[in-house]
Amino acid sequence: MNRKAGSHLNPIIYYMKGYVTIALLGNSPERFLNMCNYKKIVIWNLQNKNGTYECCIALKDFWEIKPIVKKTNVHIKVLKKTGVPFFLYNNRKRKLSYISVVIFFMCLFAMSKFCWSIEFEGNQKYTDEVLMNFVKMQGYHHGMALSKIECEQLEKLIRSEYNDINWVSAMIDGTKLIIKVKENTGLLTIEEETIRSCHLIANESGKIVSMITREGVPMVSVGDEVEKGQLLVSGILQLKDDSETIIGEELVKADADVTIERKIPYENQLNRAYKKRIYKKEKQQWFFKIFDYRFEWLPMKINLEQAEVISEEKQVKIFENFYLPFYYGKTKVKLYEEEDAYYTDEEIINKASNELEYYFEKLRKLGVEIIENNVKMLVNEKTVVASGTITIREKIGIQEEIKQEEFTEEITQEYEYN
């Protein structure tokens, strides 16, 4: 048995084409329905309301029922008109609004073909501004066509320019160009072996508190006072036989961890007088930017020399990555007046202590250990002076190439002795 497919009415199609709801008044509405059926006119939503038949009929078919109406002597009353054709007819005087809607979508479509945002992810050492400047120099900028962006070429350019960047991925998502980078944060740097043999020389003066020699001959020991430029570890190894006779020499790269303790001077002078900012008004202003043109809502006439300006800008986006070249934001302007003020004793001492602490922090970052702090604060009427010495422990030792004369002279002396 061939089961016929059900007559599925597609409401969207009927809405697009338009349909009417009619009432059938007369003696033989069934005859009308049967004649419509004979002429293959589709009727739906047929219901009997208090003796009156109401149904929906397509607009195209409505124009064809005139002979049927005449024949069956039925009176048709149009109750409702639904669909796009009726909508357009009712709004025929509003053509401009439709045109503008169409233009809007056309502009949106056109703008979706350009790149309006460039974003960097994964960068720590190189800031967004640095990478953006480089990318701009290579010809990639906001507003360029997406079809002109060559992601592979951009990846190669970034990799070749920045050696610290191990991996680069450039992709286009919507109207945004996303550049993901992975920097080499580890310490796995291959040192170029240019120096094969060298001495280890002191680059600071102090007292040795710890010494671990890995390569070379140590010329000093723990507890010795060394001067800047003094030889710490020699790169010349004397080769001796069983009878302790020097039979030869070998050049090595002297390597050792030498830690010294020394005192460094510290001096810092601060003025008690300063310019105090008294904030008066705070104004907020909204702005709107199209491409590079900025429009401000109620622009402020203020003296920006005595004002703090904080601007916050956001880019308009439709979806997550569909950015548009429109920006909006607000600018906060804090007006202030400067007047002369003086720090109190407590304030100035606190300030000097904070600066000293900041100095210590910088030293610690360089691997220096602070042992003793002998800095004293001297408070005067106009200034405060923090001076004294700081005892520190640090690693010293720089490599110095062995001179040819030094090596040759040693050998000559040995042969003479023999």
Place this chain on the structure above:
Amino acid sequence: MFGRTNRKKKAEKETEKKGIKAMELITESLGLPKDTVLGAALVRSIGNRELYVENFRSIIEYTERKVRLQTKTCKLTIEGKCLFIEYYNCEEIKITGYIMAIQYE
């Protein structure tokens, strides 16, 4: 005169019945689809809320409580409450509502 006409009509009906029976026999024995060969109406119902009827000719009557359809072989009466014809075309008719009885006349 009228007697001859009546007798003629009777004879015609009897012949028709015999013809229909013969067709039914042939259809059953050959396994042919009855809706196509005999023009039987196809009635499909989903519970007592929906009814699909195919292979019918026309609507005889339609009210909220009764729908009468003319098929090729008989008349089909659907009785119920709040009967609503969802769509109606040359192939199929869909009736929804509270269907209480389906009668073949």
